[in-house]
Amino acid sequence: MSSDLLSSITAARARLNAVIVAYRALAWAAPSAVAAGACVAGLKALGLAAAGLPLWGAAVLALAAAGAWAARGALIDAAGAARWLDERLSDRELLSAALVCRERGSSGRFDAEILGMAEALLPRAASLRPSPRPLAKRAAAAAAACAVGAYLVLLASPPSASASASSAARAGSSAKAATSGAVSARRDAQAAAAFATSLFPDDKRRATLAERALREGRLDDLRDLIRSTDLEYGSRIASSSGEAERRKLSGERERLREAASALSMGAMAQTLQRADGGRDALGDLGGEGSRSPSGGSGRAGASDYSGEGQSGKGSGIGRPDQGMGLPGEGPQGSGPTQGSGEASPEDQDGASPSAAGGPGLGGQGYGKGSGQEGDSSPLSPSVSAREAVIGAPKNPSYFDLVLPGKDASSQLGELVPDSRRSAEAAMSREGVPLDYEDFVRSYFLSLGHAQGPGP
Amino acid sequence: MNDEEMPIAACVDGMARAREEIARAMVGQDEAIDLALVALLCEGHVLFEGVPGLGKTMLVRTLADTLMMRFSRLQFTPDLMPSDVVGATMISQGEGSELGLRFEPGPVFANIVLADEINRASPKTQSALLQAMQERAVTVRGRTYPLPRPFLVLATQNPLEMEGTYPLPEAQVDRFLFKIIVSQPAQDELVRILYRTSGQESSPTQAVMREADVLALQRATRDVVASPELMETAARIVIGTQPERPSSPGRVRRLARYGAGPRGAQALVLASKARALLSGRFNATLDDMDAVMLPALRHRIALNFEGQSEGIQVEDLIKDSADAARAALAFDEAIAAKGAAASEPMGAGESS
Numbered sequence: 001m002s003s004d005l006l007s008s009i010t011a012a013r014a015r016l017n018a019v020i021v022a023y024r025a026l027a028w029a030a031p032s033a034v035a036a037g038a039c040v041a042g043l044k045a046l047g048l049a050a051a052g053l054p055l056w057g058a059a060v061l062a063l064a065a066a067g068a069w070a071a072r073g074a075l076i077d078a079a080g081a082a083r084w085l086d087e088r089l090s091d092r093e094l095l096s097a098a099l100v101c102r103e104r105g106s107s108g109r110f111d112a113e114i115l116g117m118a119e120a121l122l123p124r125a126a127s128l129r130p131s132p133r134p135l136a137k138r139a140a141a142a143a144a145a146c147a148v149g150a151y152l153v154l155l156a157s158p159p160s161a162s163a164s165a166s167s168a169a170r171a172g173s174s175a176k177a178a179t180s181g182a183v184s185a186r187r188d189a190q191a192a193a194a195f196a197t198s199l200f201p202d203d204k205r206r207a208t209l210a211e212r213a214l215r216e217g218r219l220d221d222l223r224d225l226i227r228s229t230d231l232e233y234g235s236r237i238a239s240s241s242g243e244a245e246r247r248k249l250s251g252e253r254e255r256l257r258e259a260a261s262a263l264s265m266g267a268m269a270q271t272l273q274r275a276d277g278g279r280d281a282l283g284d285l286g287g288e289g290s291r292s293p294s295g296g297s298g299r300a301g302a303s304d305y306s307g308e309g310q311s312g313k314g315s316g317i318g319r320p321d322q323g324m325g326l327p328g329e330g331p332q333g334s335g336p337t338q339g340s341g342e343a344s345p346e347d348q349d350g351a352s353p354s355a356a357g358g359p360g361l362g363g364q365g366y367g368k369g370s371g372q373e374g375d376s377s378p379l380s381p382s383v384s385a386r387e388a389v390i391g392a393p394k395n396p397s398y399f400d401l402v403l404p405g406k407d408a409s410s411q412l413g414e415l416v417p418d419s420r421r422s423a424e425a426a427m428s429r430e431g432v433p434l435d436y437e438d439f440v441r442s443y444f445l446s447l448g449h450a451q452g453p454g455p
Numbered sequence: 456m457n458d459e460e461m462p463i464a465a466c467v468d469g470m471a472r473a474r475e476e477i478a479r480a481m482v483g484q485d486e487a488i489d490l491a492l493v494a495l496l497c498e499g500h501v502l503f504e505g506v507p508g509l510g511k512t513m514l515v516r517t518l519a520d521t522l523m524m525r526f527s528r529l530q531f532t533p534d535l536m537p538s539d540v541v542g543a544t545m546i547s548q549g550e551g552s553e554l555g556l557r558f559e560p561g562p563v564f565a566n567i568v569l570a571d572e573i574n575r576a577s578p579k580t581q582s583a584l585l586q587a588m589q590e591r592a593v594t595v596r597g598r599t600y601p602l603p604r605p606f607l608v609l610a611t612q613n614p615l616e617m618e619g620t621y622p623l624p625e626a627q628v629d630r631f632l633f634k635i636i637v638s639q640p641a642q643d644e645l646v647r648i649l650y651r652t653s654g655q656e657s658s659p660t661q662a663v664m665r666e667a668d669v670l671a672l673q674r675a676t677r678d679v680v681a682s683p684e685l686m687e688t689a690a691r692i693v694i695g696t697q698p699e700r701p702s703s704p705g706r707v708r709r710l711a712r713y714g715a716g717p718r719g720a721q722a723l724v725l726a727s728k729a730r731a732l733l734s735g736r737f738n739a740t741l742d743d744m745d746a747v748m749l750p751a752l753r754h755r756i757a758l759n760f761e762g763q764s765e766g767i768q769v770e771d772l773i774k775d776s777a778d779a780a781r782a783a784l785a786f787d788e789a790i791a792a793k794g795a796a797a798s799e800p801m802g803a804g805e806s807s
Binding site (some may be wrong): 079083092093094096097099100101108109110111113114433435436 | 675678679680681682683684685736737738740741742760
């Protein structure tokens, strides 16, 4: 009986671990297929690799195998498999308990009963399988990526005799440029349409624009299109309420980024991710969304954007209302600018943990830029949250307090002494913690200064 | 009768009948009744908190009646002395004319002791009772007298009228297995109470169990199986209530003064086992732990000044910690993170 239990759990464990390994392998295969395709295509275009396709295939297989190897740290044990079965069977954790009973040799008082009840569940447990849907989705993505990678390899032409001289002269240029050139040179209408549709399967307008840009070799426009779509996904993810919808949008966005990689725009994809971090940080300041670990700390709010930090040759992805230009946030990008906006008190409040953050997004731009060390001066301490609370009102003498629900009003100056006496009484009978007594005193002192002599 | 002669299933049935008897006498307070029975099986003590008139004393007395146990009641007042609780040595005349010293046991020598308004007695008297609760014995003039088993102290304290009271020190509150908040009855319960209390007196409760049955159940409780996941979750929840831990949730780190300790984790696991046994199961589940989590931990955590001034409830911090523990132990993170396990199962088993 207990061997049946163990074999059922072991079988479930094997199935789950197979899913984990396959999933990881496919997750690694998708980007590596595109990246290897770009690299091999570049080598082929430079005449350094004659047999492009076998080389590409070997690279993809090796990277997928590395993904499978990396999955070994995530494999689950028998207890994990029992938990998975318990969840699926809603059996009040009976299989987990039975596993404990079996491991201790059924020496417990109730072990026989538990093992007996678990045995009755085994036929149902044996029929449970992990869902293939996530795996199928990942496989489809990997297949698409492989198609793109193979396409790049096949498109790449070996250098002609006349062009070899210029190829040699361009030896220092990147593989990305070579691949992009190859893609735009062919202008294969059919392939462009297929690729554009794969980029925007649900958006005909963008698909048409992308196809046109591909055919005409306007890769910059295509990049801009992908960036704007990515930004739109970001805002939709931030504003979506349901977990399922958010997951779906994230999946589509991930697929878009993978497709972006197909254009050998790895750098652009990283850029998009950085931009995503910037938006998360903004969400924090606005009180929405969650703080991204990469979202810069100490960023000023949207209104602080000066617009100057964006001058990355027109290809920066940020918009002025996204607040990417910052005063003094470390290395800055394209040249002349550092965000020179002035942080408002609210913004400082929201971004207070540290004024000197990571790389300034606004200043990075996405064009050329030599990078310039920012002026990491801290935010001005002259306006702090505490002062905003206890600071003196502008016209303290006529500062009335209307009592709720009554047709009367009384001077603040009449109320404060009573409150102050109450606080002193509380302090005298140790009703206020010692650490807070100074704070309470200073608070009432500040109120006294604020009121002045009274009307 | 030893516990070999009394099948556990029969004891569990007896407990269910006792539960029905108590419910027949009391209207509402279902959770308090269940938790009192759980505490009885754990041999742990209970601190009831609620305003007067909610049936706390009645609950304890009915519990003692249905379980056929010795019951005593102590009304704590500022002038109550330790000897009034544990007993005293008195001069008495023996068989001859010689005078001798004789120990006269106090009210603590009972199976179920109701310590009413425990926070009104002086710390010295509170300590005497709490020492008896912990050691299940009292020592007078160098001699140790064991208390009868099972031994259960059900203490009450009134959250109002705190003037002139001596709040229980944290170290002593920690000795209670549960702190149960007795709430006001709902409207329909109040109507039923009125019907029941304004007519003829109902028949007295019947005794359905004996001390030996309860002792057998107490032993059986410790044999209930707890999975490693349950143990680990209990440990994570308790550690997550400690503000000095970097892994604790943010609100706990910011608003808690101190958190639960090992006794809290022991209480969680043991009470989960007892609840499972009372439900007729021999393995404790995470649902059992969820049901006992708040009463087992709420008195072991204290808010700092900031937490108090923000009006935060200790229960909120416990829930934060439990959520974090559940998230950390989320089943097979590797798949769940990628959505594989989060989807529906496939196969014949899902339809059944």
